[in-house]
Amino acid sequence: MSLLSLTAVELGKKIKAGEISVEEAVKTSLAAIEKKEPLINSFVTVDGENALGRAAEVQKQIDDGSLTGPLAGVPVAIKDNLCTKGLLTTCSSKILYNFIPTYTAEAVRNLEEAGAVILGKTNMDEFAMGSTTETSAYGATGNPWNTEHVPGGSSGGSCAAVAAEEVCYALGSDTGGSIRQPSSFCGVTGIKPTYGTVSRYGLIAYGSSLDQIGPVAKDVTDCAVILETIASHDRKDSTSIRREDTDFSSALVDDVKGMKIGIPRDYLGSGLDEEVKAAVLKAAKILEEKGAVVEEFDLSLVDYAIPAYYVIAAAEASSNLERFDGVKYGYRAQNYEGLHDMYKKSRSEGFGAEVKRRIMLGSFVLSSGYYDAYYLKALRTKALIKQAFDRAFEKYDVILGPAAPTTAPKLGESLCDPLKMYLGDIYTVSVNLAGLPGISLPCGLDGKGLPIGLQLIGDCFQEKKIIRAAYAYEQTRAYRHSPLAEQ
Numbered sequence: 037m038s039l040l041s042l043t044a045v046e047l048g049k050k051i052k053a054g055e056i057s058v059e060e061a062v063k064t065s066l067a068a069i070e071k072k073e074p075l076i077n078s079f080v081t082v083d084g085e086n087a088l089g090r091a092a093e094v095q096k097q098i099d100d101g102s103l104t105g106p107l108a109g110v111p112v113a114i115k116d117n118l119c120t121k122g123l124l125t126t127c128s129s130k131i132l133y134n135f136i137p138t139y140t141a142e143a144v145r146n147l148e149e150a151g152a153v154i155l156g157k158t159n160m161d162e163f164a165m166g167s168t169t170e171t172s173a174y175g176a177t178g179n180p181w182n183t184e185h186v187p188g189g190s191s192g193g194s195c196a197a198v199a200a201e202e203v204c205y206a207l208g209s210d211t212g213g214s215i216r217q218p219s220s221f222c223g224v225t226g227i228k229p230t231y232g233t234v235s236r237y238g239l240i241a242y243g244s245s246l247d248q249i250g251p252v253a254k255d256v257t258d259c260a261v262i263l264e265t266i267a268s269h270d271r272k273d274s275t276s277i278r279r280e281d282t283d284f285s286s287a288l289v290d291d292v293k294g295m296k297i298g299i300p301r302d303y304l305g306s307g308l309d310e311e312v313k314a315a316v317l318k319a320a321k322i323l324e325e326k327g328a329v330v331e332e333f334d335l336s337l338v339d340y341a342i343p344a345y346y347v348i349a350a351a352e353a354s355s356n357l358e359r360f361d362g363v364k365y366g367y368r369a370q371n372y373e374g375l376h377d378m379y380k381k382s383r384s385e386g387f388g389a390e391v392k393r394r395i396m397l398g399s400f401v402l403s404s405g406y407y408d409a410y411y412l413k414a415l416r417t418k419a420l421i422k423q424a425f426d427r428a429f430e431k432y433d434v435i436l437g438p439a440a441p442t443t444a445p446k447l448g449e450s451l452c453d454p455l456k457m458y459l460g461d462i463y464t465v466s467v468n469l470a471g472l473p474g475i476s477l478p479c480g481l482d483g484k485g486l487p488i489g490l491q492l493i494g495d496c497f498q499e500k501k502i503i504r505a506a507y508a509y510e511q512t513r514a515y516r517h518s519p520l521a522e523q
Contacts, residue, residue: 039064041517044110044204044258051109052098058091058109062153065111068202069155072520076178076187078196080116081124082156087111090153097151106261108151113197113206116157117164118144118249119238123154127240128172128193129162131360131367131386141238142273143207143249143266150265155203158193162388163357164211164242166190167457168450169218171390176447179221180520181486185444188218194252195222201521205253205262209239211246212345213439213464216476219252220439220489223478223518225506226252227259230496231471232277234263235270241356243349244275246468254515256477256507260284263499279497287500292508293327295501298432300335303463309442315480315488316438322512323436323505330436337424338462340417345465346458347401347414353391354398360386393454422470429495434505438463439476439489463491473499475506478516487516 039047039061050056066084073079097103114120117127119137126132140148148154161171169177169192177192179185180200187196191208195218198206208215210228219226227250234249241247251262264285269278299320304313324330362368362382369381387395401410428435440460450457467474472493479490490509494502 038201040068040201040204041521042204043254045106045261047204048106048108048110052104058095058098058153059088061109062087062091062111062155065155065203072200072202072523075183075520076180076196076200077175078159078177078193078200078202079113079156080126080128080159080174080193083123083154087153087155094151094153103151105150105265107147107265110152110205111155111203112147112152113155113158113194113203114144115191115194115206115208116160117209117240118207119240120144120154120157123157125157125240127163128160128174129386129388129391130173131382133367135366139238142235142268142270144238146266146268147207158197158206160193161190162391163240163353164190164209164214165353165390165394167217167460169193170447170451171388173388178447179444180518181223181444182484183520185446185486186221186450188221188444190214191252192218195219195224195226198222198224198252198254199518199521201517205251205258207249207266208252209247209249210468211243211349212468213461215250215252216439216464216474216489216491217461219476221444221487223487223516224252225255225259225475225477226250227263227475227499228467228473229263229267229499230473232275233267233279235268235273235276237270237272243352244356245352246349256475256503256510257285257288259475260288260503281497281500284499284503287503288507289504290508290511292323292505295328295434295505296432297323297328297330297434297436297505298428299330299332299436300338301332302335302338303437307441307462308438309482311482312438312440312442312488316436316490319479319490319509320436323509326508328505333428335424335428337417337421338466341421341466341469342458342462344414344417344421345461345469346397347410348418350394350398351402351411352398354395354402357391357395362386390454418469421466425466425470425472425495433501435493437491439491443482443484443486443488467493472496473502475502477506477510481516
């Protein structure tokens with residue numbers, strides 16, 4: 037059995053027991069990356085030399101007893117929109133091709149303090165704008181279950197790296213499903229926590245009111261432990277929340293007796309693949325057999341989630357990406373006449389097509405004459421969606437549904453029809469609009485051998501409920517390793 041077939045917690049135990057050295061764990065990961073990267077392209081940057089140096093430091097701290105946490109010495113991959121001091125951070129965009137931050141994101145810093153060893157930065161849709169990891173300036177990432185298919189996005193590189201067993205776990209970010217959807221496509225587990233639980237300091241912003249950092253791993257236990265590690269109140273982030281209930285691993289109990297689980301009828305209608313529907317309902321039946329009370333209900337407003345999300349996210353993106361102008365850092369056009377021409381050419385050459393599309397959409401909905409018609413209406417719809425979830429959680433502990441309407445499409449299928457790609461986020465975007473926690477975990481394979489993901493949604497600050505339900509379901513099935521992981 038390879039070291040990388042272990043979960044992060046299992047590998048951490050072996051390192052702490054002295055069965056494996058940190059250097060051995062890092063070298064094993066680096067060898068796997070070297071072997072598998074030509075097939076999947078899940079990394080933008082691999083920092084092997086510094087990782088080995090860091091491994092020696094961490095080993096000393098483990099040996100002298102100053103590092104005792106469950107993740108001490110375990111290698112990790114970081115999504116390329118999380119700043120890492122001294123390590124290239126590009127957002128998979130040409131416009132940041134040479135950006136080396138002078139500070140580290142708070143979530144990454146928390147991991148480092150717990151003894152994690154950063155191996156490198158993972159590929160993603162450019163500026164997290166996409167659902168397939170095909171809009172990256174560094175090429176598309178392949179799905180470890182079938183490299184002709186996409187891994188999902190925008191955290192596709194992180195999810196593919198875990199599924200291919202290049203690393204045991206990774207960090208991603210979730211603006212409208214960017215952790216949960218690729219976790220579903222790659223057959224791994226990912227959590228998007230309640231908005232404000234994890235500091236956004238050092239996360240290069242896409243949609244500031246929607247973005248959250250979260251873990252990607254093989255199982256629910258790993259995700260709970262990683263979330264415990266990265267969750268913290270941070271004065272550098274005005275949206276950060278001080279929480280006392282971050283012992284998420286205490287929810288790892290195989291008991292859902294009496295738990296009320298609701299399935300929105302709206303999630304089971306047209307557009308949902310029959311194999312996905314069957315797998316999700318089978319998972320619901322298993323939870324019911326374990327003692328949960330499962331019933332269908334009408335959530336309402338589901339059809340309005342996609343337009344509201346894309347108006348708000350694009351509006352915030354157009355503001356956030358204004359800083360990339362070719363003046364202070366990043367890409368600058370070579371030939372230009374005057375300041376405005378430099379802005380125009382640097383952005384035209386530096387940004388990809390999908391990023392330009394969303395900036396233009398965002399600028400349009402914020403423009404005079406259209407602000408009330410689109411942006412304010414989207415904000416009102418966002419409030420109504422939150423109210424609909426509030427009503428649902430008065431009755432249910434957890435909402436259950438699919439993470440995506442289909443399994444992973446083939447590479448190239450989505451980019452030719454952006455609207456179809458946007459509609460693929462129908463089950464995930466509401467969670468971000470309402471600031472709720474959500475988890476995606478594997479619940480089967482379709483006829484083509486591609487993973488199907490189950491999504492569990494909780495009320496604000498109720499991560500423990502979704503972790504408990506996910507853990508109970510997970511106990512009924514063994515983790516399936518991707519074909520690439522077994523190579």
